[in-house]
Amino acid sequence: MRITLKVWRQTGRSDAGRFVSYPVEADPDMSMLECIDVLNEQLIEKGEVPIAFEHDCREGICGSCGFMINGVAHGPLPATTVCQLSMRHFKEGQELVLEPWRAKAFPVLKDLVVDRLSFDRIIASGGYISVSTGSAPDGNAIPVSKEESDRAMDAAACIGCGACVAACPNASAALFTGAKIAHLGILPQGRPERDRRAVHMVTQMNEEGFGGCTNIGECTGVCPKEIPLEVIAAMNRDYLVGSWRER
Numbered sequence: 001m002r003i004t005l006k007v008w009r010q011t012g013r014s015d016a017g018r019f020v021s022y023p024v025e026a027d028p029d030m031s032m033l034e035c036i037d038v039l040n041e042q043l044i045e046k047g048e049v050p051i052a053f054e055h056d057c058r059e060g061i062c063g064s065c066g067f068m069i070n071g072v073a074h075g076p077l078p079a080t081t082v083c084q085l086s087m088r089h090f091k092e093g094q095e096l097v098l099e100p101w102r103a104k105a106f107p108v109l110k111d112l113v114v115d116r117l118s119f120d121r122i123i124a125s126g127g128y129i130s131v132s133t134g135s136a137p138d139g140n141a142i143p144v145s146k147e148e149s150d151r152a153m154d155a156a157a158c159i160g161c162g163a164c165v166a167a168c169p170n171a172s173a174a175l176f177t178g179a180k181i182a183h184l185g186i187l188p189q190g191r192p193e194r195d196r197r198a199v200h201m202v203t204q205m206n207e208e209g210f211g212g213c214t215n216i217g218e219c220t221g222v223c224p225k226e227i228p229l230e231v232i233a234a235m236n237r238d239y240l241v242g243s244w245r246e247r
Contacts, residue, residue, distance in 0.1 A: 001025075001087065001090075001092045002023065002024070002025055002093060003023075003024055003026055003035075003087070003092075003093065003094050003095070004023050004024070004093075004094070004096070005022045005035070005036070005095075006019050006021045006022075006095055006096065006097045006098065007019065007020055007021075007022065007099075007111065007112070008098065008099040008100060008108075008111060008112065009051070009111055010100075010111055011110060012109075012110060013107055013108060013109055013115075017108065019097070019099075021095070022039055022043075024039050024042075025038075026038065026087045027087065028086065028087050028088035029087070029088065030086065031058070031083055031085060031086055031087070032069070032082050032083070032085045032086075033065060033082060036053060039051065051112065052109075052111040052112060052113050053065065053067065053111065053112040053113060054066070054113050055083060057083075059083070059084075060080070060083060060084045060159075062159065063081075063159030063160045063161035063162075064161075065081060065082045065083045065161070066081065066082055066161040066162055066163055067082060067099060067112045068097075068098065068099045068100070068101070068102075068166060069082070069085075069096055069097070069098060070096060070097050071097070073164075073167045073222040074222060074224055075089075077089060078222075078226075079223075079225070079226050080224055081159075081161065081224045084224075099112070100112045100113065100114045101114045101162050101165060101166035102166060102171070103162075103165045103166060103171035104171060105118045105165070105171065105173070105209045106118070106162060106165060114162070116162050118173075118208040118209075119160050119162065119173070119176060121204055121208065122173070122176070122177055122180070122201050122204045122205050123201075125201050125203070125204035126180065126184070126197045126200055126201045127193065127196075127200065129184070129189055129190055129192065142188050142189075144187060144188065148186050148187070149187075151182070151186050152182070152183050152186040152187050153183075154228060155178075155180075155182040155186070155227065155228075155231050156179070156183035157225040158175075158176060158179035158180065158183075158225060158227050160176060161224065162176075163219075163222045163223060164176055164218075164219035164220070164222065164223055164227075165219075166222075167218040167219055167221065167222040168211065168213075168218050168219050169214075169216060170212055170213065170214060170216075171210055171211045172211045172213040172214075173205050174210075174212075174219070174235065175223065175227055175229070175231065175232060177202060177205045177235060178227075178231035178232040178233075178234060179227045179231045180201065181198050181202075181231070181234065181235045181238060182231040182235065184197065185197065185198070185234070186234075194238055194242075195238055195241050195242030196242055196246075197238075198238035198239045198241075198242050199239055199242040199243055199246060202239045213232055215232070217229060
């Protein structure tokens with residue numbers, strides 16, 4: 001199948017960028033990243049600079065890959081990362097516009113690659129739990145209900161790709177931060193520092209320049225792991241309680 005990739009090209013953080021169109025012969029069974037690989041091979045053969053994009057596992061686990069495809073984070077399929085998106089989901093002759101995440105806290109480094117270290121700093125601000133673990137506890141020594149464990153696992157599924165920020169009109173990181181706060185705070189081991197952790201992580205999120213959440217819901221709509229919107233409510237609750245206790 002013949003398609004056209006209209007790709008955002010930018011040589012550096014402070015340089016001006018522009019869209020460049022490339023015709024590509026793609027196999028329907030290729031993933032989107034494999035299609036870019038084919039294009040990059042052609043560019044290298046011509047002596048041109050290949051398109052820069054992030055990738056690692058290519059199995060929808062690491063969260064490295066991610067960019068906008070025709071204005072939608074990760075492309076048209078729900079619960080799917082760019083590396084899992086097959087070219088068969090597009091039409092012959094279609095033009096696909098590829099551009100990086102657009103957010104103040106995600107400055108473009110090159111082409112489709114953005115700096116997502118702000119996410120790492122948010123996680124680091126939460127610190128570690130201070131529970132002395134000692135040796136491995138016996139199974140079922142700490143009772144955790146099925147409902148709580150399911151909620152914690154749902155939140156822990158977040159891979160930190162940044163799609164939620166890119167899709168949000170406010171460029172908010174509330175879904176990401178809420179997921180990281182929730183998956184620790186729900187379980188018994190994370191409860192001693194639950195409120196303090198929320199205060200520190202929300203404060204860091206605001207310092208990074210992310211926008212505020214207005215509960216539009218675009219974030220969970222494009223999330224490849226379908227993180228529920230309720231984690232934002234849990235984050236707000238823990239932040240308010242923690243702020244009050246710090247006073």
